[in-house]
Amino acid sequence: MNRIDRLMGVLTTLQSKRYVSLDHLANKYEVSTRTVYRDLKALGEIGVPIDFDDQKGYSILQGFFLPPVSLSTEEANAIILVASLSERFTDSGTQKHIENALNKIKAVLRSSERLKIDQLQSQIRIYNRSEEQLPSGYLSPIQKAISEKEILQIEYCNNKGEISQREIEAIGLTFYSNQWHLIAWCWKRKEYRDFKVKQISKLSSQQEVFRKPEHYDMNDYLKSLH
Known part of the structure; x- marks a missing residue:
């Protein structure tokens, strides 16, 4: 280098x-x-x-920003691959944010680099079977709630088809068994619960910060399950 x-x-x-x-x-x-x-x-x-x-x-110092002026071929290709994977592993809201971010990156590239990215992007496709269900569109507000430590109100349908209202404090997202799971403190159950994101039918922010004084670190929580 x-x-x-x-x-x-x-x-x-x-x-x-x-x-x-x-x-x-x-x-x-x-x-x-x-x-x-x-x-x-x-x-x-x-x-x-x-x-x-x-x-x-x-x-x-805060307030200073200098946008990057170039990417290596390998860096650009990696971004395209991850952006393409969003079609399979995220929801429509997140895909829109990724597309906007990718367009901003393209805007600061030289025309020759931008052309290569466009060509590669056109040649990568993610196959989705018609019966596969994407998350319900709440990945972006969930991520915001995790970073801002905001309480969420959700309507959740469990595996038995039972619908309940929950007030939760989200600590993290994890992907396993081919779907996204939201790990959160549930005030109704008074314990941490694992919610399948695609089974959340309604979600809204309470515009209220977490009330629980301390939470598990996401990594510690996952280790506790072993």
Whole structure:
């Protein structure tokens, strides 16, 4: 990797995380910490507002944004493949967000790169059997509720066909048995429950933050099931 590519990589990494350590950057780009320090200094000299915290590491001051100007062929191809998989593994709302994001990425690419992406995109298709049911369209609001820690009100139909109203605090999404599952604290049952997203018939946000003081980390919850 030449220095220009590495500088852009370091900048992208700083933009994607709140704080980054010198060792993390050195390991990621396979250079010495001294080289990374020089790269950070060079970014500062061209106007990138880099801040440093003794306890947390390096960061870019809030409000600064520099969009990426290029992608490698491999990076662009990976994005196209993941976007194509959304046709099979997400709902229509999420697919629309992915399409919008992909269009924004294309907008900053050179015309030759954009043409290659369009050609590849036209040649990747995901086959869905007609009987396969996609999620009910709630993946996007569920993700928002998880990140914003907002309480959700849902109408849920269990495997017995019984419909119930639930007030839940969503902690995460997981995909297994060929479908999405929402893991959430259920105030009705007073315990964590596993809800199949495609069996949620209604969903709305209470515009209220979580009331439960502490929650499982999603990874810890999944480990507890073993």
